[in-house]
Amino acid sequence: MSEQGKIGVIVVAGGKGLRLQRHADDMPKQYRVLGGKTILERTLFGFLALDFIDYVLPVIGVDHREMFSALALSHPKLLSCVIGGGERQESCFLGLQALEKAGIERVLIHDGARPFVEKKLVLRVCRALENHDGALPVLPVTDTIKQSEDGKTILATMNRSELWAAQTPQGFQYKKILAAHRKARKLAQGLTDDAAVAEWANMDVILVKGDERAFKITTNSDFLRAETMLNGENQMEPRVGSGMDIHRFEPGDKVRLGGVDIPHSAKLKGHSDADAALHVLTDALLGALAEGDIGTHFPPSEAKWKGEPSETFLTFAANRVQERGGRIVHLDLTINCEAPKIGPVSKQIKDNIARICDMSASRVSVKATTSEKLGFVGRSEGLMTLGTATIELPRGDD
Secondary structure, X not given: OHXXXXXXXXXXXXXXXXXXXXXXXXXXXXXXEEXXXXXXXXXXXXXXXOOOOOEEXXXXXXXXXXXXXXXXXXXXXXXXXXXXXOOHHHHHHHHHHHOOOOOOOEEEEEEOOOOOOXXXXXXXXXXXXXXXXXXXXXXXXXXXXXXXXXOOOOOEEXXXXXXXXXXXXXXXXXXXXXXXXXXXXXXXXXXXXXXXXXXXXOOOEEEEEOOOXXXXXXXXXXXXXXXXXXXXXXXXXXXXXXXXXEEEEEEOOEEEEOOEEEEOOEEEOOOOOOOHHHHXXXXXXXXXXXXXXXXXXXXXXXXXXXXXXXXXXXXXXXXXXXXXXXXXXXEEEEEEOOOOOOHHHHHHHHHHHHHHHOXXXXXXXXXXXXXXXXXXXXXXXXXXXXXXXXXXXXXXXX
């Protein structure tokens, strides 16, 4: 992502975490030990481990100097800490101001008490900044929300379909958010997050999909949840799914496989774009999830799927893995045909599948074979694809 300019991260960690403290003399929550490391260490090194991040800047509380120094943190991308202000808005401004000479184009602002830094979430935010001033990761609100002034009387029931819970990191074009903070510092105090500052300044901020694992540790139950995740009680278990797809040839001049149009004397017959490679991997993923097959979710009897790009189907299946808290470990595709030749475009197919599924191409295998002139494949009446998907889901996900 270097062509988009340098990316800096500000980790705001100046709060006292009173809701997590059990006694008046308890240390702030970001300095509590979670699985052998402090919460703040886990947060900082979560970003430092990402190769597309150039700088990480901690912003700490005025009375946290000794606790932070005691961590003795060292990393080439870790900048000297900045002492924050009395409110989050002021702390963020001081952090942004400290990055003026770093030469960054984009900045991510993150809560120090969110120790599970999810790479895919960070990438979604960064990529959204290619076309927008800001990006805010959110999760849909699932509980019914009541409005009340006194905590006793209901004023209204909110429409939860319009409500979204904000997460971090929130990403922005650096110069624009710095200018917005400078202006808001004088005219609009008390804004609760950086997206609110951006909204106040009429910046173009887009919502992107958040991640359940990127939660903020606020209460003791949050801390216990984090410990559970780290202690392996929420271990992942492997699931394997397979698929097979067969398509006839019909008159045409190209075959679409893996999103790649390959010149040929025929094309594949199908209701959608007949991409047998993406179809079979969709089926394999849905099989691993035990969620039916491609026809379950995209019935060929429905006219709206006529001619639909098969990327739609594979994107859906890959997103379902993530929505259930899992990850795709490996995808294996075999294409059985006499022609066209797959070898020259196998890398392109592989890279395309990796892009659609938001995974490394090193975890995608694309192979091709013939039928030695036997059967319908050997007679060039059509082709067959075989796919296997290996995923991980949280143990107990039913």
